[in-house]
Amino acid sequence: MRLKNKTALITGGTSGIGLATAKLFLAEGAKVIVAGQRDIKDSAAFDGYAKENLFFFQYDTAQVAAVERLAEFVKEKFQTLDIAFINAGVAKFAALEAVSEDLFDELIQVNFKGAFFTLQKLSPLFSEQASVILTSSSGIHKAHWGSSxxxxxxxxxxSLAITLSAEWISRGIRVNVISPGSTDTVLLEKLGVTGQQLQEMKDSLINNIPTGRLIRPEEIANAVLYLAADGSESQTGTEIIVDGGAFLKV
Known part of the structure; x- marks a missing residue:
């Protein structure tokens, strides 16, 4: 029970890495708000977990007004927040020449603007010694077609994590980054491929992973738990890459 008596928010918590992390946090004793676009309150996703410690908030992270409502919900339920896993995001790819303004705006608004204003609105709620974990991507370190x-x-x-580590260190707040590689989540299906095409995409990704398989969401969740729990007090402004060794592959 490494998170007993801790309060945690997970954005993008209704599927994939966020969902796996929410389950792990609950198993470790935390009270958890799962925030995301999908309504999973009545699903079986959390059967067997301590549902008295589980809360849901449905919202669009790209809308600042919705982020403000999320902060109000967090304050109402917890008053203060010990852990924030800012994980909401979207992945879409196109060659530079094919990038539309709408695609550009969507990626920046969801992945960066949403995270930025979520942290801004949550800032007054963070407890002393709070841990903030942001989801980036191992892809920022290597060139990938269509990922500009x-x-x-x-x-x-x-970059935001580095800056906030300096800004918040006097408050005792730690800010770190988890950078997953190719992970076996529904995010791959959201790219618009299914069936044989989806399998071919997975096989192509696996060819670039020395461990020979996609990363499991639960593996990312365990890295997030390390950063969230006691025992990682010296970690701030750092990045943990979980990508099956692809970062090192030439």
């Missing part, structure tokens, strides 16, 4: 805007939005997250 996506990688820029995720690189902005890495």
């Amino acid at each position: 805007v996506y990688s820029a939005s995720k690189a902005a997250i890495r």
Whole structure:
């Protein structure tokens, strides 16, 4: 029960990495607000977990007014917040020549603007010694076709964590980054491919991962838990890359 008596918010918590992290946090004793676009209150996703410690908030992270309502909800439920996993994001890819203004705006608004204003609105609620974890991407360190805007939005997250680490260190707040590699989540399906095409995409990704498989969401969740729990007090402004060794592959 490494998070007993801790309060936590997870954005993008209704699927993939966020959902896996929410389950792990609950199992470790935290009270958790799961925030995201999907309504999963009546789903079986959390069957077997301590539902008295579980709260839901449905919203669009790209809308500042919705982010303000989220902060109000957090204050109403918890008063103060010990852990924030800012994980909401979207992945879309196109060659530079094919990037539309709408695609550009969506990626920046969801991935960076949403995270920025979420942290701004939550700032007054963070407890002393709070831990903030932001989701970036291992892709910011390597060139990938069609990722110019996506990688820029995720690189902005890495930069934000460094700045906030300096701004908030006097308050005892730690800010760190988790950078997943190719992870086996529904995010891959949201790219618009299914069936055989989806499998071919996964196989192509696996070819660039030395461990020979996609990363499991639960593996990312365990890295987030390390940054959230006691025992990682010296970690601030740092980045943990979980990508099966792809970062090192030439």
